Amino acid sequence: MKLVNNKYQIQGINLEKLAAQFGTPVYVYDGEKIIHQINYLTGAFSGVNLKIKYAAKALTNLSILKLMRREGIGMDAVSINEAHLGIKAGYAPHEILFTPNCVSFEEIKEAVEMGLMVNIDNISVLEQFGNSYGNTVPCCIRLNPHIMAGGNAKISTGHIDSKFGISILQKRHILRIVQTYNINVMGLHMHTGSDILDSEVFLKGAQIVFDIAQDFENLQFLDFGSGFKVSYREGDVTTDLKSLGKSIESAYKDFCKEYGRDLELWFEPGKFLVSESGILLVKTNVVKTTPATVFAGVDSGMNHLLRPMMYDAYHDMVNISNPKGTNRVYTVVGYICETDTLGWDRKLNEVREGDIIAIKNAGAYGFSMASNYNSRLRPAEVLILDGKAHLIRKRETFEDLLQHVVEIDI
Known part of the structure; x- marks a missing residue:
């Protein structure tokens, strides 16, 4: 404006x-502002195999979803109806990450039938998923890193009292279920919350995911969520994406070398883009x-x-x-x-x-x-x-x- x-x-x-x-x-x-934000984010992480999944809950209008898709951005859906909106906007099912919370297993089954990548954040759901699909359907696991980050407490999602994600303290339980049912885990996910300023928060969370990732042989991606802070008023401090990009790029390349192959790095910005x-x-x-x-x-x-x-x-x-x-x-x-x-x-x-x-x-x-x-x-x-x-x-x-x-x- x-x-x-x-x-x-x-x-x-x-x-x-x-x-x-x-x-x-x-x-x-302003559609041009959305495109600018996309380009700014992709430019900051140009040194890695980056995939962006737009957190559609921020703004689900079909025309906005179509614009995101036109610009090469995937989609993160938190409800089955958001996923249906994505399909209607032209997304292929495999371009949509489905990250629900506290939904019935019937909704999980519908997502599988649609061909979405399901992101599981509950031990009981992981067990039901394994019992139902074994290794025939790939999935992602959302971890709770027990990191207090973000602005308002209502948008901080990675701390120990959060309802989101499976606690990193339950790592042995996760591995036992995955091994028992031979679950095909293709990705690990972490999201600590919004309005993050300190790149050390990302790096701390990333290191937790890196450590756990060593126990999963078939990973194709790691997903660090988002939380990049935008400016609300003149003089506001925002996330320094260039600095963060360099830090994450260096750490990610070191991890991939140790893991034995390059993995995709995913982010799920919503507010940052729109x-x-x-x-x-x-x-x-x-x-x-x-x-x-x-x-x-x-x-x-x-x-x-x-x-x-x-x-x-x-x-x-x-x-x-x-x-x-x-x-x-x-x-x-x-x-x-x-x-x-x-x-x-x-x-x-x-x-x-x-x-x-x-x-x-x-x-x-x-x-x-x-x-x-x-x-x-x-x-x-x-x-x-x-x-x-x-x-x-x-x-x-x-x-x-x-x-x-x-x-x-x-």
């Missing part, structure tokens, strides 16, 4: 005009002054962008309707009947009723976590690609709220 001739634009498209064309609230994604591409355009309904606070009340809320209320996440904001206005301090709130704050004490150019506010970093876990709470409608989605604005999801209507309701006579 750039300010050009006093107008905010993406790829030359005026955002105020776009808001008028598609209405508000509306999610807008977060900065997305903005949520909202209209200011009211400006309300109280003895303590000036509120800018907008036509959206935590039903469309849950992260501020769920994770205390910071999203930078810009009043694109009044870029030269005097800076004032506002608390930006939504129209949901809850404490529904999108941003506390934000310095914005003077906000007037009717002004359009752009909420940044809304590409990841924005629409994908949206709901119909308060019977509000979910917004439209627009992808800007090759200098054109494409509607990729229609705004919901009242009829959509009733689509699956069964009305009875009372």
Whole structure:
């Protein structure tokens, strides 16, 4: 998003005009930013046999999945329906890693029937998998390295109290099951969480996986998850991918030499690829002054962008309707009947009723976590690609709220 001739634009498209064309609230994604992030990541790990699997839970719109596939990116699905979306977007089953958590074995069986690579993170599921398929179906095993990493505790997934992965302390149990059923383990997986800054965290986790990998003879890949931190505000420290790439490349080559052959290195970025591409355009309904606070009340809320209320996440904001206005301090709130704050004490150019506010970093876990709470409608989605604005999801209507309701006579 750039300010050009006093107008905010993406790829030359005026955002105020776009808001008028598609209405508000509306999610807008910059396709060129997504491509830039892909190229930046692949460039940082150019010295290894790299495979990227997009963590689709961040943003599952079919057009986004098609763009990822066009750019040579695979897919990581955490539910069977995400996998079906991937197939519909054109992915071949073998391009999809299926990494569910706490699902029924019936869902695992469906994934096998679809031809997905199943990532197993539970001892009991591993045993059922071996009992059902022996060595006829390859799989991946997700390990919990017992590393506390990431930002908010709700997105840290590799610590000892996490529900994710099989504990590294259960290594002997894992090996006993694998040997008993002759399970074809093709990959080992580790994901410690999001917002990781310290490359030593990756290296520590990598070394744990390297050590365990020596006990598996038929590996084709190691998967280090993701967790690369993006910038949320000016001056934010982000993951130094160039430095991390060099460190991981060196350690990985040493491991492969010791292992006896080169393996693929997988990552599963979600937020890193799409977060900065997305903005949520909202209209200011009211400006309300109280003895303590000036509120800018907008036509959206935590039903469309849950992260501020769920994770205390910071999203930078810009009043694109009044870029030269005097800076004032506002608390930006939504129209949901809850404490529904999108941003506390934000310095914005003077906000007037009717002004359009752009909420940044809304590409990841924005629409994908949206709901119909308060019977509000979910917004439209627009992808800007090759200098054109494409509607990729229609705004919901009242009829959509009733689509699956069964009305009875009372």
